[in-house]
Amino acid sequence: MADQQNPNAVKTAQTTFSILEELKERNGATVTDLTDAFDLSKSSIHNYLTTLEDDGYVMKDGNTYEVGLRLLDLGGHARHRERLYDIAKDEVDELAAETGELANLLVEQHGKGVYLHRAHGDDAVKTDSYIGQRVYLHNTALGNAILAHLPRARVEAIIDQHGMPATTENTISDRDELFSHLEQVREEGVAFDDEARLKGLRCVAVPIVNNNDTVEGAISVSGPTSRFQNERFREELPEKLKSVANVIELNITYT
Amino acid sequence: MADQQNPNAVKTAQTTFSILEELKERNGATVTDLTDAFDLSKSSIHNYLTTLEDDGYVMKDGNTYEVGLRLLDLGGHARHRERLYDIAKDEVDELAAETGELANLLVEQHGKGVYLHRAHGDDAVKTDSYIGQRVYLHNTALGNAILAHLPRARVEAIIDQHGMPATTENTISDRDELFSHLEQVREEGVAFDDEARLKGLRCVAVPIVNNNDTVEGAISVSGPTSRFQNERFREELPEKLKSVANVIELNITYT
DNA sequence: CTTCGAGTTCAGTAATACTGGACCGCCGTG
DNA sequence: CACGGCGGTCCAGTATTACTGAACTCGAAG
Numbered sequence: 001m002a003d004q005q006n007p008n009a010v011k012t013a014q015t016t017f018s019i020l021e022e023l024k025e026r027n028g029a030t031v032t033d034l035t036d037a038f039d040l041s042k043s044s045i046h047n048y049l050t051t052l053e054d055d056g057y058v059m060k061d062g063n064t065y066e067v068g069l070r071l072l073d074l075g076g077h078a079r080h081r082e083r084l085y086d087i088a089k090d091e092v093d094e095l096a097a098e099t100g101e102l103a104n105l106l107v108e109q110h111g112k113g114v115y116l117h118r119a120h121g122d123d124a125v126k127t128d129s130y131i132g133q134r135v136y137l138h139n140t141a142l143g144n145a146i147l148a149h150l151p152r153a154r155v156e157a158i159i160d161q162h163g164m165p166a167t168t169e170n171t172i173s174d175r176d177e178l179f180s181h182l183e184q185v186r187e188e189g190v191a192f193d194d195e196a197r198l199k200g201l202r203c204v205a206v207p208i209v210n211n212n213d214t215v216e217g218a219i220s221v222s223g224p225t226s227r228f229q230n231e232r233f234r235e236e237l238p239e240k241l242k243s244v245a246n247v248i249e250l251n252i253t254y255t
Numbered sequence: 256m257a258d259q260q261n262p263n264a265v266k267t268a269q270t271t272f273s274i275l276e277e278l279k280e281r282n283g284a285t286v287t288d289l290t291d292a293f294d295l296s297k298s299s300i301h302n303y304l305t306t307l308e309d310d311g312y313v314m315k316d317g318n319t320y321e322v323g324l325r326l327l328d329l330g331g332h333a334r335h336r337e338r339l340y341d342i343a344k345d346e347v348d349e350l351a352a353e354t355g356e357l358a359n360l361l362v363e364q365h366g367k368g369v370y371l372h373r374a375h376g377d378d379a380v381k382t383d384s385y386i387g388q389r390v391y392l393h394n395t396a397l398g399n400a401i402l403a404h405l406p407r408a409r410v411e412a413i414i415d416q417h418g419m420p421a422t423t424e425n426t427i428s429d430r431d432e433l434f435s436h437l438e439q440v441r442e443e444g445v446a447f448d449d450e451a452r453l454k455g456l457r458c459v460a461v462p463i464v465n466n467n468d469t470v471e472g473a474i475s476v477s478g479p480t481s482r483f484q485n486e487r488f489r490e491e492l493p494e495k496l497k498s499v500a501n502v503i504e505l506n507i508t509y510t
Numbered sequence: 511c512t513t514c515g516a517g518t519t520c521a522g523t524a525a526t527a528c529t530g531g532a533c534c535g536c537c538g539t540g
Numbered sequence: 541c542a543c544g545g546c547g548g549t550c551c552a553g554t555a556t557t558a559c560t561g562a563a564c565t566c567g568a569a570g
Binding site: 008055056069074076114 | 303365
């Protein structure tokens with residue numbers, strides 16, 4: 001996926017976070033667990049862990065290390081700027097639980113989408129994307145739901161800035177085609193994504209619009225094409241999403 | 256404060272987090288802001304920031320960098336293990352707002368205290384402690400409130416493991432003295448801290464006890480000795496804390 | 511058009527992160 | 541009770557890489 005490595009990247013910082021992410025994924029791990037996962041010596045992993053532990057970024061429990069509470073503070077700070085998170089989090093969680101799929105909350109920043117929250121239902125697909133990840137807006141249902149409710153000039157500016165690279169053969173990569181698609185999304189109030197970003201993955205998204213008629217973000221449900229078919233894909237899930245969005249929109253207004 | 260540096264510490268990991276903490280503190284900063292704050296060259300800071308930005312751990316907004324949303328995910332994970340956080344957070348925030356002081360939430364882990372949450376009121380003192388920080392239990396009101404409600408054998412074990420080093424001349428450093436002090440705390444239901452950990456800082460704490468009579472943590476209010484005097488110190492704040500603790504305890508039981 | 515300030519890029523050098531081996535403590539087994 | 545194995549921790553040398561400083565770019569202001 002064209003992951004050009006910045007030659008000046010501080011690799012130690014990257015591995016530091018790789019370790020933390022791995023700890024998160026495994027829900028805690030021992031030194032040797034991590035030596036297997038990373039191509040590093042036992043002692044090196046150990047140095048990382050003790051360093052992080054001394055500063056509270058990881059917690060040691062017997063021989064297993066876990067993500068530390070100090071990250072709560074940094075994360076909470078980032079979150080503090082995003083009021084929508086507080087309002088929509090529980091609803092997105094519930095959406096994931098009820099559908100069993102992967103539910104997402106995306107906001108727009110500087111012309112790109114940022115995942116604010118993500119909840120895994122029982123059958124949810126695993127993806128390699130992460131909270132805080134920035135994605136293009138033109139090639140996802142979430143992004144389209146947002147773009148459809150931005151002024152045309154703004155959308156033009158975003159495309160000028162970021163372009164519209166194709167990631168699969170279903171990606172819309174023509175500007176006019178995108179605009180007519182967005183019009184359709186605006187009319188229907190729902191955006192569909194048929195493997196436009198990822199092969200085998202379909203997605204349904206609806207915008208979150210406040211009472212000033214400006215879009216605050218979008219929520220979606222995504223899952224394997226096999227389970228996203230016919231009425232479920234075209235009617236059931238869109239209806240569900242619209243009702244959840246409605247609840248969130250009410251909470252935005254009255255809090 | 257006896258900050259022995261581990262000679263094998265991964266310094267790059269430490270500076271990485273120093274930068275993030277600084278970004279948090281300043282609520283965003285530019286490259287040059289940070290060059291002044293740290294003894295590093297502009298290019299080096301820049302390398303850190305771009306590396307972190309590429310991975311979503313910081314966000315760039317024009318020329319200022321901010322703590323990124325990806326940390327939300329890691330922090331949220333750490334928090335997930337601590338149910339008390341969700342339950343008590345809002346109450347502690349309110350406590351800080353109402354008193355204007357610094358309000359804290361501490362839990363016990365492996366014989367040490369860990370700050371789960373901290374809220375600054377308008378007049379709150381600045382301290383150098385952080386969320387996730389581990390502290391001794393014997394020399395703070397918060398710690399004493401917890402210890403007072405643990406079985407004596409457990410307290411003995413904790414002291415055996417961690418000792419009871421003195422940090423100011425008011426620290427209790429005798430075992431018998433501690434136990435008689437804890438008895439008093441248990442009877443009164445409140446722990447006071449008169450500059451036992453930090454010069455000039457007084458603190459009032461009460462335990463959070465669930466319906467199994469086991470202690471889940473403690474909350475406190477702390478501030479300068481000048482403002483913590485007489486009735487306010489001895490009656491007003493203790494009463495306030497007890498009522499807040501009561502609310503939290505009810506929420507623990509009925510959620 | 512010029513100047514200034516700030517961010518970014520790059521190649522060389524100094525610092526430091528990684529390795530492998532030794533040590534230690536623990537648990538289960540002979 | 542001794543032994544063996546496993547995992548975590550410590551340490552010194554080496555190779556990687558993070559840091560520097562100068563040059564470049566860009567935008568805003570004069």
